[in-house]
Amino acid sequence: MSLEITATDAAAGAEVKGVDLREPIGDNLFATLDRALGEYGNIYSRDQELTPDQQMAVTLRFGELDPNVFGETHGLDGYPGIVVISNVEEDGHQIGVKGAGNNWHSDMCYDATPPRGTILYAHEVPEKNGLPLGDTCFAATNKAYDALPTEMKEALKGKRAVFDFAARKHLNPITQEQIDRFPAVSHPVIRTHPVTGEKCLYIMRDDTTGIEGMEQDEADLMIAALADHITRPEFIYRHQWQSGDLLIWDNCTVQHRAIQDYALPHRRLMHRTTFAANGAPA
Ligand code: OGA
Ligand code: MN
Numbered sequence: 001m002s003l004e005i006t007a008t009d010a011a012a013g014a015e016v017k018g019v020d021l022r023e024p025i026g027d028n029l030f031a032t033l034d035r036a037l038g039e040y041g042n043i044y045s046r047d048q049e050l051t052p053d054q055q056m057a058v059t060l061r062f063g064e065l066d067p068n069v070f071g072e073t074h075g076l077d078g079y080p081g082i083v084v085i086s087n088v089e090e091d092g093h094q095i096g097v098k099g100a101g102n103n104w105h106s107d108m109c110y111d112a113t114p115p116r117g118t119i120l121y122a123h124e125v126p127e128k129n130g131l132p133l134g135d136t137c138f139a140a141t142n143k144a145y146d147a148l149p150t151e152m153k154e155a156l157k158g159k160r161a162v163f164d165f166a167a168r169k170h171l172n173p174i175t176q177e178q179i180d181r182f183p184a185v186s187h188p189v190i191r192t193h194p195v196t197g198e199k200c201l202y203i204m205r206d207d208t209t210g211i212e213g214m215e216q217d218e219a220d221l222m223i224a225a226l227a228d229h230i231t232r233p234e235f236i237y238r239h240q241w242q243s244g245d246l247l248i249w250d251n252c253t254v255q256h257r258a259i260q261d262y263a264l265p266h267r268r269l270m271h272r273t274t275f276a277a278n279g280a281p282a
Contacts, residue, residue: 010237011140012041038195040253044247063275110165116277127265133262
């Protein structure tokens with residue numbers, strides 16, 4: 001098998017062919033994948049047949065585990081590092097997190113050190129008359145930054161945005177105890193990617209609650225304008241899942257959003273893992 005990495009026609013995403021992720025990832029392959037992840041924002045490989053242990057091994061190759069609070073209630077049995085993302089019910093209970101990521105976001109941006117990347121491995125993909133449902137969209141924050149007018153780049157230089165987990169209350173079922181664990185933090189609006197060195201925009205409508213040193217009204221307008229800019233159609237790649245897809249996204253280069261256009265009896269079942277970054281966003 002020879003390795004082939006092909007960019008999608010969109011602003012983000014690349015398909016990786018010629019890898020069998022059941023096998024250990026050697027140093028050269030890892031360096032290539034790590035670079036492609038940073039550059040394209042997400043990389044995916046189809047037709048993988050992975051056990052939970054093998055998904056854990058792929059994840060740990062990229063970094064230490066960095067699970068989110070939803071894993072505490074929806075971890076895979078025996079694998080606390082794997083979160084089940086699913087709409088499936090068994091005995092009247094949700095077997096996984098339902099409706100995750102139904103808004104543009106970057107994972108755990110409300111954390112002082114958000115995870116570098118997230119891996120979704122597709123076990124079951126809903127479909128209707130042969131059409132896959134439950135796509136995931138990715139917005140290229142590096143391309144969005146490049147496309148900003150020079151004045152805006154200047155205006156944003158050195159600015160830090162505030163992220164507050166409490167703002168998620170209207171989106172996800174979260175407890176006060178969980179909110180208390182994540183006091184508001186700030187991150188640079190313009191991030192420098194740790195691998196590629198590219199500049200990326202790091203701002204989202206729901207999670208970003210302010211911009212330091214800016215009046216609230218002005219910050220709200222700025223956040224909305226930038227969030228809309230980042231998610232313009234020309235910056236988006238929309239992934240149509242097939243079962244057996246392993247997709248890794250980079251939480252700096254892209255933001256993402258789940259399309260909730262399916263419901264039971266159409267089943268969606270994903271195993272999700274996250275790996276840490278080397279320190280806080282810079
Ligand atoms: C996530 C997420 C999107 C999806 O797991 O962090 O946003 O399509 N998932 O399931
Ligand atoms: Mn997410």
